[in-house]
Amino acid sequence: KQEVTQIPAALSVPEGENLVLNCSFTDSAIYNLQWFRQDPGKGLTSLLLIQSSQREQTSGRLNASLDKSSGRSTLYIAASQPGDSATYLCAVVATSGTYKYIFGTGTRLKVLA
């Protein structure tokens, strides 16, 4: 059964820092992995989607990498800003079973001005 874990659970950094959020999954046989942002009480905003054949994806200050064999992904945020404060979720689709996302526990990020 696929399980997704995110470390750290919470992170507080000063503005301008580069930071790394981690996601690990127990079953390396996945179709893709997606990173989402969630503001308090709001929906899921898709940030980056990495297909299983890809190593990384970039969008602006965000870079996500995927190491399928070790069951890990990282989300790198460069030059963090207070507006980046949110919960970041990763989710994977396993190749076994029904095609669906399994979500991680999330990292709650606070960027201090």
Next chain:
Amino acid sequence: EPEVTQTPSHQVTQMGQEVILRCVPISNHLYFYWYRQILGQKVEFLVSFYNNEISEKSEIFDDQFSVERPDGSNFTLKIRSTKLEDSAMYFCASTVGNSGNTIYFGEGSWLTVV
């Protein structure tokens, strides 16, 4: 860009009442989902639906829950007799295929049971 739309955005209901949450998936999508997120907890899979039938349901999706695609555009989640613990954000999602395709999520429906 096409999107998944959900209504209502927020609903408050009395315990024991029936609730229907509505979703309009992206028009050419074939696979549909409902997820739930209790406040402060992780997003949990409830049910997947394809070809007018349930593909998979989680242990959360008990007899109180049902899903339906009543016409060519809507996908609904019904909770027959709501309990306090059903209070959560409910997300609808859809995808065009099941081989690496992106799953798109709606904005969610906040359900508060009092």
